[in-house]
Amino acid sequence: MSIKNFYKYFPLKQYGQNFLINKNVINDIIKIINPQKHQILVEIGPGLAALTKPICQFLEELIVIEIDVCLVDLLKKYFFCSKIKIFHQDALNFDYKKLYFKKNKLIRVFGNLPYNISTSLILYLFKQIEAIEDMNFMLQKEVAERLVASPGNKSYGRLSIISQYYCKIKILLHITPENFQPIPKVHSVFINLTPHKNFLYFVYDVNILSRITKIAFQNRRKIIRHSLKTLFSEKELIELKINPKFRAENISIIEYCRLSNYLYKKFNNLKKN
Template identity: 75%
Template sequence: MIIKNFKKHYPLKKYGQNFLINKNIIQDIIKIINPKKTQILVEIGPGLAALTKPICQLLEKLIVIEIDLSLLDLLKKRSFYSKLVVFHQNVLNFNFIDLFCKKNQLIRIFGNLPYNISTSLIIFLLKQITVIQDMNFMLQKEVAERLIAIPGNKSYGRLSIICQYYCNVKILLNVIPEYFRPIPKVHSVFINLTPHHISPYFVYDIKILCYITKNAFQNRRKTVRNSLKKFFSERRLIQLDIDPNLRAENISIAQYCRLSNYLYKKLNNS
């Protein structure tokens, strides 16, 4: 079932635009998001309003962030435009903490994310996770697999660790390329990221965790004995119950947290 009133808009590659057009998938996504009138919802990249219109029908106001001025001009012609609070800007510069302070309420974020910024955007949002209730995104399947990957999986890396440190991540829908226009060369999935209510992990300083994982995965072919030797001796790794012969992708999130906390204490006691 395809949207018949698909508006003509020349998709811009620099914005990674692929518009969702399948009505059944759109309905499935609305059910998953399940917006409530009292909630603060923000849509990243409303595009041609495939999700915007039906969600507007369930809310008094919907906040949208769109960088493409031509798409905003199309939105202005739609009957539901009066329900929108529009920000014409790059979402990577948007201050969600400021929005939370104004609304005094946790924010729900959703959208069909542009492929070209999806990874950097998720990292950007994780830095503001304290004001976010949940996130529901359409993503390139490869990116989603990195988010949910576990140790030993080839997709497991820094993004897996940092994302799972903050959130519970679930893939909810698989979406074929033909459900978009233009048709992308990749498959997509719809995912949910919900911040942990009680985190299974703890670090004193998330920056140290990011720094250690960056060094480990920059040299992922090396064993941690070599990739992390400027931080930990082989003896220290063994004392921290980490096999020095393992590679970065074989170290669990809990183990990376242990390394991070040891280094934090070492730096703060020196």
């Protein structure tokens, strides 16, 4: 990617586009991703091909998903376009499972994610987690901090719990705004999310876990005896060894899983009766 191409293409706010331009950072990211010839890599939002071009050197084919038709046209003009398979569509609608079944191989997803869809996209990818080997993303620092936060931390919330339920998460690089064009108002980080190979946490139904955490953190300043009173009595919380006077941010992931599994069994018993 060249600065000349950046000025030819004006980034669109509607897609949250901020293009990475620092070659040293790009090289660091490629080392982290460590693409191998036999792997299936999918890039979300290739933009001006800052990562696309160098990663193509390691692969026979790179799959890219780009929503912006102008950038799709630009990608087709690059000399390495014969190595990329372009899907002109929204990454939030892409069928990653279908690609997995077609290739008969787990896929690796990476990209400099637009800030306006990063959280939604990660949650969407969790729904197709069985198709994914790992994910490597550039994210807004604040989002990354929420992903890795532990109980008691001000950033700890529903996103922390759901993300850590599915994946081991590592922050690998901290990247300042001047490494992008246009220069964003926020700092960024590059992270790795690797799905747990063994069940670190277990719930019968992740939708119940999602529901409990949503209710709890909508009222995060309330103690859970009050915020979750429609789901659990104080007696039930005590029986589950969860302090009813704790707030949502003080409850661990394992404890939320315990609540989820209790509620699952409770619902099932009601249905049987």
